[in-house]
Structures are given as C-alpha cells and as structure tokens.
Amino acid sequence: MEVKIALIGCGTVGRGLLEILEDKRAQLKDAFDFEPKIVAISDLHKGSILIPDGIKIKRLFALLDEGKRIEHYYGEGNTAELINPLDMIEQCDAEIIAELTYTDIKTGEPATGYIKKALRSGKHVVTSNKGPAALHYKELQSLARKNNLFFRIEGTVMSGTPVFSLFECGLTGAEVREIMGILNGTTNFILSKMETDGLDYAAALKLAQERGYAEADPTADVEGYDAVAKVVILSNVILGGALKPEDVKREGITALTREMVTAAKEEGFRYKLIAQTRKAGAKIEAVVSPQKLPLTDPLAGVMGAQNALTFDTDLLGKVTIQGAGAGKTETGYSILADILAINRHLGKKR
Amino acid sequence: MEVKIALIGCGTVGRGLLEILEDKRAQLKDAFDFEPKIVAISDLHKGSILIPDGIKIKRLFALLDEGKRIEHYYGEGNTAELINPLDMIEQCDAEIIAELTYTDIKTGEPATGYIKKALRSGKHVVTSNKGPAALHYKELQSLARKNNLFFRIEGTVMSGTPVFSLFECGLTGAEVREIMGILNGTTNFILSKMETDGLDYAAALKLAQERGYAEADPTADVEGYDAVAKVVILSNVILGGALKPEDVKREGITALTREMVTAAKEEGFRYKLIAQTRKAGAKIEAVVSPQKLPLTDPLAGVMGAQNALTFDTDLLGKVTIQGAGAGKTETGYSILADILAINRHLGKKR
Numbered sequence: 192m193e194v195k196i197a198l199i200g201c202g203t204v205g206r207g208l209l210e211i212l213e214d215k216r217a218q219l220k221d222a223f224d225f226e227p228k229i230v231a232i233s234d235l236h237k238g239s240i241l242i243p244d245g246i247k248i249k250r251l252f253a254l255l256d257e258g259k260r261i262e263h264y265y266g267e268g269n270t271a272e273l274i275n276p277l278d279m280i281e282q283c284d285a286e287i288i289a290e291l292t293y294t295d296i297k298t299g300e301p302a303t304g305y306i307k308k309a310l311r312s313g314k315h316v317v318t319s320n321k322g323p324a325a326l327h328y329k330e331l332q333s334l335a336r337k338n339n340l341f342f343r344i345e346g347t348v349m350s351g352t353p354v355f356s357l358f359e360c361g362l363t364g365a366e367v368r369e370i371m372g373i374l375n376g377t378t379n380f381i382l383s384k385m386e387t388d389g390l391d392y393a394a395a396l397k398l399a400q401e402r403g404y405a406e407a408d409p410t411a412d413v414e415g416y417d418a419v420a421k422v423v424i425l426s427n428v429i430l431g432g433a434l435k436p437e438d439v440k441r442e443g444i445t446a447l448t449r450e451m452v453t454a455a456k457e458e459g460f461r462y463k464l465i466a467q468t469r470k471a472g473a474k475i476e477a478v479v480s481p482q483k484l485p486l487t488d489p490l491a492g493v494m495g496a497q498n499a500l501t502f503d504t505d506l507l508g509k510v511t512i513q514g515a516g517a518g519k520t521e522t523g524y525s526i527l528a529d530i531l532a533i534n535r536h537l538g539k540k541r
Numbered sequence: 542m543e544v545k546i547a548l549i550g551c552g553t554v555g556r557g558l559l560e561i562l563e564d565k566r567a568q569l570k571d572a573f574d575f576e577p578k579i580v581a582i583s584d585l586h587k588g589s590i591l592i593p594d595g596i597k598i599k600r601l602f603a604l605l606d607e608g609k610r611i612e613h614y615y616g617e618g619n620t621a622e623l624i625n626p627l628d629m630i631e632q633c634d635a636e637i638i639a640e641l642t643y644t645d646i647k648t649g650e651p652a653t654g655y656i657k658k659a660l661r662s663g664k665h666v667v668t669s670n671k672g673p674a675a676l677h678y679k680e681l682q683s684l685a686r687k688n689n690l691f692f693r694i695e696g697t698v699m700s701g702t703p704v705f706s707l708f709e710c711g712l713t714g715a716e717v718r719e720i721m722g723i724l725n726g727t728t729n730f731i732l733s734k735m736e737t738d739g740l741d742y743a744a745a746l747k748l749a750q751e752r753g754y755a756e757a758d759p760t761a762d763v764e765g766y767d768a769v770a771k772v773v774i775l776s777n778v779i780l781g782g783a784l785k786p787e788d789v790k791r792e793g794i795t796a797l798t799r800e801m802v803t804a805a806k807e808e809g810f811r812y813k814l815i816a817q818t819r820k821a822g823a824k825i826e827a828v829v830s831p832q833k834l835p836l837t838d839p840l841a842g843v844m845g846a847q848n849a850l851t852f853d854t855d856l857l858g859k860v861t862i863q864g865a866g867a868g869k870t871e872t873g874y875s876i877l878a879d880i881l882a883i884n885r886h887l888g889k890k891r
Contacts, residue, residue: 357710364874521857
C-alpha cells in the first residue's frame, strides 16, 4: 500500500529516515505492505520541492551530497518553484507530515505552526521535535483527535528506543505511578567519564564536545533543560499531567566535582542526572537533578551516552528500558516506527 | 463491550488474572470499553463450572477460600454437572480461552490439546504456558491464522514484562539479529546471593527454596531447562526459527563455586546464566550457559530474581528491557495484556 509522506526539515533525522526507507524498501513492502512515497521536502537551508509523483531518494542524496539545493532536483537549468513550508504542507497530498525541523524549546516554533497546519489540512503528523511536544502536547493531540488524525512523538524521548509505544502496547491496563530516567546522553557520558577515567568536570565536558556528544554551548544539556523538556513530555503524555517546563524543579550537573563522584563510588553509589515525575494525589510532581543511586538500581548501570527509563507500575512493579538516546539512524527509526503505526491504521481503513 | 472469557486452569496465574479483573473493573471499562465476563472455569484440582450468564468473581473467591470445589458455586446442595476441559472449551461461548494449566515441557500436554480444541472451535487463545509455545508454536500459530484467530503468549517469557508486545510494537521495522537474556529468576537469585552474601551454591539454593523462588526439586531451574524452553520460544517467535529444546546447547549453574564467583568479581566480571539466540546465516543458534559478563553489560546489573533481555537490532543497536520474571499478579497481568490486545481487534470488527 502506497503511503504519501512529506518531510518538513531534512537535516540529520530526515536523512536517517530516508536512508532507512531506501535501504529497507523491499523488506518494508514484504513485511508491512508499506510503500512510502516522498511527495514533498522542505528544508530551511537546503531548499524545497514538491513532486506529487514521488521524489527518487537516491537522486535526492546525490544532489545533497554535491551540496546543491533541493529545488535543483531536475537539474540547475530547471529549478522548481520555491514553496514556503506552510503552503507546502497545505498543497501537497501527503497523508503523513514528518515534522523534522530544529527544536526551539522556548517557543516550540516554527514546528508548532507546521504541525497545526498539517492537522488542519487533514494530515497525520509524526515528529521527534521536543518543542511542540513539551509546550503544546494537549492542544495538538486534541486537534489531531478532532480531525481523526494521529499526532505521534516516539522520537522526542530516547530517540527510537521504544518509550511511548512500550507504554501503549506493553503496559496497557497497568497504571504508571512514577517514571524515572536518564534522558540526556551528554550528561551521562560526562558523569561516566568523571568516574571511570577520573576526569574533572571540565575535562569530561571537553571530551564530550570532541566526540560530538556536547555542543559548543553545552547549557541545554548540562543545566538540565533538555531533560526538563523530556520529563514534561512524559508527565503530560503518560501521566496525564498539564505541566510546563517552568513547573519542573531543575538542577544541572555543573556543581558536581570529581571528588564527589569518587566519594560516592567508594560508598557504593553513582551520580546520575535523573529526570523523575510522579503522581502525588491529583498533582504531578517532576524534577531533574543529580541523584546518588545505589549500584543495585537498574539506572545506575547505564553508562556512556545511553539512556534508560524506569516505569513504576501497579501491576508489574518496575519495568526498565535501556537503549540509544540519540543518533541519525536511531532517531530516523523513531519516525519510521510512528509512520508504521499509522500505516497499520490506514491499512484497516482503506 | 462485553468479552466472554473461559479459564482452563485456575491456579496462581488464574487467581492473579481474576483479582486484576475484579479490582480494575471500572478502569478497564472506562479506558478500554472492556467488560470481561467469565463464562466458564475448569481446574484439574478445584473442579469446574460453566455459566453462560457469567461467574461472579467475588463469589468464586469466597468458595475457593473456603476450600470448596468450583461446581459447588450454587451451594453444596445444587452441584453443577462436572464437564471435562475439552468439552467445556467446545461448549462454552467464550470468545477467548485463557489456557492456564501447568507446564509440561516434555510433552506440552494437556495444554496443547486444549489450545487446538479452542482454535478449532473458533476461540482466541492466550496462555503463559511454556510447553505448547516451546514445542508447537508454529503449528498452533498457523492453526490460529487459518481460523482468523489470535494465539498470544506474552506470559511465557518474563511474565507480564513486555517482551513480545515490545517486539511487535516497539521494534517494528527493525531487524532483531540476536537476543540475550537472564530469563530464569531462581538462578539469578542464587548467583546474586553467592556474590553479595558470599554464600556457596548449596546455601544459596537453600535460601532460594526457603524464599519460594526454587522448588524442592530445583533441576528445571538450575540445570537450565526452564531457560531453554524460553530461548526456544524467542528463537521461533521473534527470529523465525524452528528450534526444538534439544537443539539448544545447555549448561546449568551447578558447577559454579563461590570461589569462581568471587574471582570473577575481582576481575570486574559477574557470572550470569545467559540464554542467547542469534541468526547465523540461515540458521538460528541458541545456547543457555553461565557467562562472565563485564559489569558494563546492561545484563550484569540485573540482580536478585529479576529478569532482563537485550534485543540486538540493526537500526537501534541494543535495546534492553528489565522487569519481573514471575509472580501471581505479574503473570496474571500478562494474560490481561494479551486479552486487551485481542479486545482492540474485536472492537474494530464488531
């Protein structure tokens, strides 16, 4: 079954998604009767194109690899008309919009506007963008429901490692009372290196920057803002809360010293930047802060840039999932997983 | 939506399931439009009853708690006719049969016969019984498909901790190349106690027996037969193999000494009884044996009676799930999870 998809944003995640779709074309058709057709792509820096008959992914890659703009898809003498993303979302006949633009955690824009436009034009939305999910989940989800559409966000927490689909399918009927996780790979890498290699904070941060885990300005990671966005999403999507980022108590890892990390280790503990949210009566309480975990805690063993998350449930006790928290292919996969979930539904409707 | 269910077997798992259905009646109706009606129960030791209008769970519990037989549900002067399980499966108008009898890992009977009868009478089957799943999965699954029915087995591995539903929903589209797990809580408890409390094997086994983790005859656990059954199920259901238990190389934990455990710890390793299965070309190779894991392995931190399992995938790398591996409520929940998965499907059909 052909499924028409448009990509708004074509950076690392978009490339990861397209590579998977190209590499797995035959398997996806065989296993899921799923034949993706990319009908439109729009990227702030790389240009845009709308081709109702479908964009050839290999030709697009060749173009991008040569540093050419997307509207030169048909050759430089045959430039396609530039279309702004909002018009493209409305005009293209995609069934699913993959919203893959950059995260702005303060405003959620321009992504939130793109998502609203898509849902109002009758198109499902999948995204790994934390901004809209952290700031406007309820509004966007209710807009999707009203239009009988899906708004899916697997990649916003722990990239493609299943979190929301684990909750939807694997914990159905159980009540999640508390969620506790290591949701930021950069800080976990830094803390791991401080312990295993005896580095001080500055040296571990420098190493994280050299390895590409931390940005030149590491504030969003080391001060806990990235983890705050993710814990807000978990609070609102899984625990049914209505939190905003400013409702979360936040403390980063910049005050942790090598001496503190070493002393904790000698006592049989390990520092982790923990994002935690729990039901407290009718309220949801969320916090991001460094915690000294006993080594017996499933989260204590999570080292390097890995992520992990523990659901505390009434019927199953604690269930922990551990896996990648970032990466081109891993996050690209999160988009595919959400598209395949929608594909199952489309297959039943047609 | 009313869903009619029959229980074949009413021991610990059946009791766990019924307690959840009773305790969560209102939530299950609200959240999933799911109203279970138990129309028949048959237990080898406790008797049987068939009531098309539905069995009152509280009255049944009162009866069982007084040590009375199930056919005395209407009072001792009003004994219902005893019906053998095969006839009951055929005669009752349940949509779903919960097959909850004891595991016979050598023959898979009588459970396999019950399951075939159910599938041939047009009834979905959910089970936590490892016998039929380890010995006859392909045959039973193809019988189910032929009759447009479900045969679901979440509880056969790691009780209610999501394994098959995680694979179905959370890893859709990714290829699992290898599975590696701690699938037997008894041996993991014993090995944990040998390390943390410095016990020798015999003392740790005795403690496991006192705590109810190990049986009087611990062979099935400590010699690895239980883990073999589970790794066969994973091989056949997830990797698409056609293994039999005798195809799995097997070594138990009885040859491990306190000295070996201590020496491993000093080198930064930990012994675990690991069940492992992987694709090797067109073949599936499975083994159960004690392995010395580095402490950085996500499975190394799994202590006590907990279970855990790592999927090694092409698109996501390693994804590890950790949780309970046994328990009345946990395994009862596995049956509910499978029933709710079928309920989603029934809801769409009706």
